[in-house]
Amino acid sequence: MTVTDPTTAAHSSVAVPRVAFPPGFSWGAATAAYQIEGAAAEDGRTPSIWDAFAKTPGKVLNGDTGDVAVDHYHRFREDVRLMADLGLTSYRFSLSWPRIQPTGRGPAVERGLDFYRALVDTLLEHGISPVATLYHWDLPQDLEEAGGWPIRETAYRFAEYAALAAGALGDRVPVWTTLNEPWCSAFLGYGSGVHAPGRTNPADALKAAHHLNLGHGLAVGALREVLPASAKIAVSLNLHLVRPLTDTPEDREAARRIEAVGNRVWTGPMFKGGYDEDLKADTAHLVDWDELVRPGDEAEIGRPIDLLGLNYYNPTVVSAPRDNAETAEAARNDGHGDSEFSCWPGSEDVVFHLANDDVTAMGWPIDASGLVDSLVGMHRDFGLPLLVTENGAAFEDVVGPDGEVDDPERVRYVELHLQAVADAIAAGADVRGYYLWSLLDNFEWAYGYSKRFGIVHVDYDTQQRTPKTSARWYAEVIRRGGLA
16 A cells, blocks of 8 residues: 655646645645544543533533534545545544543554544545544543643653554554644643633643643654654644734733743744743743753653644734723633633733734634744744644535535635745745645534534534535645646
8 A cells, every 4th residue: 555645745737827836735624533523432432521521511602512523433434535526635634542542541442443544544545645633632531530731641641642543553644743732732721721621720731731742742752663764743733923913012022922822832842942931931920840841851842853734723913901991801802712711821911902803703813924924934943844734714604595505705715825825835935735624514612513614514413515615616726736
């Protein structure tokens, strides 16, 4: 069986595009296990923190859960055929930790691995290169009850799980991503509490951040021992493109603080040798960094990787507080859900502003310039090949009388952001691929099934899949190799 690396996979072009992408550019879509798989209690799978969180009254809109989701566990072959019809050259999916290792300890469950073996084989049969994400937020509930990410032991358990998954699938999966958006895991899960496990302790959030970093580094080491030398290892970060509202010293200071706890908490130890002193000073009243970070941790976290993934949706505009009323109303206008608790430990009084009033159904502003700035900045600062591992938008999609779903707003959104990727490449950024979020409408975390990001519409009662206008448009972009 031949495995094609999505960063070097070829695509065919049927017409000369106005905006062409480099040969070998990966055209993909992305999903996450808990959001699509369902089969929550089948074949040995045990609850994750998202199963527990979703079943806690008041945590998820309408009491929705991922118990069935879009039933991808039973319908994956149909879904792969959809991907092939669209011409995708690559598919980014996540593995469910509790499906593979139910308690987060001990041997793997072969039935869980068999599902992923079958998925990967089906992708390869259709010429679609798989990209596996080890952690997209579904920590086994047993590990959360033992302390979760705020305790050091979880990082070691994650590395063991990484080795199990790579041992089973490494001969067929050429690209492995350790973590997806660890910022959300740490600061929404343990800080503001709007994501699983729903804790609201700023010190725990910072401890979780360090142990997610450590888990990443340990997993890189474990993967290197198991995977073939040709395999590539990545991490996907939702780095915030932070802009001060004005050029005053106060607003620039607000931007510095958010950039530190939003971005450099990850990129410092992963790529620059350690945590920055200003981040530690901002949060010294919450954690003792000298106690939290043990000798050798930062070197472990900084193990070299091959690719860096960016998840981008909108820029982050901030200011210093103007008055108490403004702070109270606007400080949570950061796009990360409603909570009386902050997801910005040490910088709780920073005020967030919308970049503009052209927004998606999530209330997120549409500003593709931030994607250009992010990619060019990442290329300059880290010197790694880049993937856009998530980019997309939710809109109020409506099924027409003819059964079709016309979503011109999403077409416009994706076209703007693909143009931004092309602009970044033209400016010198080494961008190897784009993964549209999301392939399918699905369980959108605390919003339940109320927000639709997919380019394929899913009727949640019947599970019928209907490609939207955006899916057909994206298929043409892929066939053309660029924008018309």
